Amino acid sequence: MDVTFVYAFNARLDRRGLWSHLQSISSQVTVPWLCFGDFNVVLNIDESLGSPHVQAKLDRILVSPQWFASFRSTATFLNAGISDHSPCLVQIDGMASPCRPTFKYLNCWALSPQFQSTVCRSWSSHYSGGHIVSLFQKLKQLRSGLRQLHTSSFTNLSDRVAICKLALKHCQDNLSSSPMDSNLLREERALVQEYLQISARKVRNNIGSILDAAGKLCTGSYEVAQGFLAYYSSLLGSSTPVLPLPSHLFLQDTVSPEQCGSLIQPVRVPEILDALKSIDRNKSPGMDGYSSGFFLDAWTVVGQDFKNAVLEFFQTCSMPKVANSTLLVLVPKMDTPLTVKDYR
Structure with a gap:
């Protein structure tokens, strides 16, 4: 350096x-x-404050x-x-x-002729532990295949960064022999701007330091993570025993026996696909990175496993931990966030 x-x-x-x-x-x-x-x-002029002390x-x-x-x-x-x-x-x-970005299904992948075969190769494996666990294991295994499909068939952002860096190096090599060349200087500024725009996401995703809720400066990956964890733990709370409700809080008007019977009817297979189609394919995916669009695009391959997993949940009333996780995504409220409270 x-x-x-x-x-x-x-x-x-x-x-x-x-x-x-x-x-x-x-x-x-x-x-x-x-x-x-x-x-x-x-x-800028607003970086200076006036009298009595400048x-x-x-x-x-x-x-x-x-x-x-x-x-x-x-x-x-x-x-x-x-x-x-x-x-x-x-x-x-x-x-x-170079950390691997979080996996997220892209709708454009379904346009590739290799999409269905990629899904089929991962879906041929068999796992024990029930239908829900098997479904999530197959989805996990499929990620690497879909990443390879993206690299081979679609624009690779890493390649764009590498090409831009190479062009910038070539321009700066020329500037070393002609440092006052106005055309080269303009080209360098344009290439630097392009490089920063392409790699801006990587820079934004790195939180090197932050002030915690108490105003203490946290530096380094571990301290920053602990600062956010403490802040959101205080907001979201922790697990507590379920307390019984007083009887006077119960609702007096209840559903009729006929209505109760309709509510506890077994889930029918056609209802599962109807419910899936009602979800916008562009809605934010779950922690596994798959949106409803993926299951619709690959329904001929994954449909039976998906239906079995849903039916198993309603039959056992049990949701394995692998399927019951969430992901907290930090979104800055301003251009230059300084504290944990500056994220939502």
């Missing part, structure tokens, strides 16, 4: 040499680059796209104390490992 420390001049004209020097470095550096310090200038955002931490791709890191500005500047703390949580 390369690290550049900045302490800029106070006068605007004296800082021009700094900008030219940083521009030259950015066109030549090919490794992860960190540039931080006192730039002595605000980026406060301005002069200290910054800047990194290159290669830095995001190489490290999991956090940047924190500490209290100024007796100084008139805020100390910058950069913490590297480790190398950025």
Whole structure:
């Protein structure tokens, strides 16, 4: 990695040499680059507050796209104390490992001629433990086949990132011999913007640091996870014994014997498919990543197992843990979330 420390001049004209020097470095550096310090200038006018004591955002931490791709890191500005500047703390949580994204069924996969055969290959296996457990085991095994189908038949986002990085490297190699070429500089800016847009999801999905509910700074994957876990545990509560209801709270008006009989009638097989079709195929999938669209697209292969699993649930009134899990997805409420309360 390369690290550049900045302490800029106070006068605007004296800082021009700094900008030219940083521009030259950015066109030549090919490794992860960190540039931080006192730039002595605000980026926007709203970063400066007026009298009686002028406060301005002069200290910054800047990194290159290669830095995001190489490290999991956090940047924190500490209290100024007796100084008139805020100390910058950069913490590297480790190398950025290419984690596999969460599996999610895509409707376009059903358009591939290999879709049905891919499902059939995974569905030929047999599992013990009941119809529900067998269904979820087959779905789990099918994920790898559908991922391979996506890589071979549809646009691979990782390839787009690699192509963009290669084009950016070629452009910066040319800039090293012609650092003031305006066309090359414009091309570099456009490629950097494209690269950041493509890889923005990966950056957003990484929460390097967060303030917990008590205002304590959590850094590193484990501390961040524990901070969110404690916060949502307090919101969602914990398991408690079921208390009996007082008799005066019971409803006086009850269903008739005929209505009661209709409510406890056995589930009929045609009702299962009707209920599945009533679910929007674009609704958020469960923790296994499969939406109702998958079961409809592959009904000729998976339909019988799906119906057996539903019937088993109503016959045994038992739901295995594998089928009764949920997933908490953190969605930021703002562009720069700082605390666990800034997510929903």
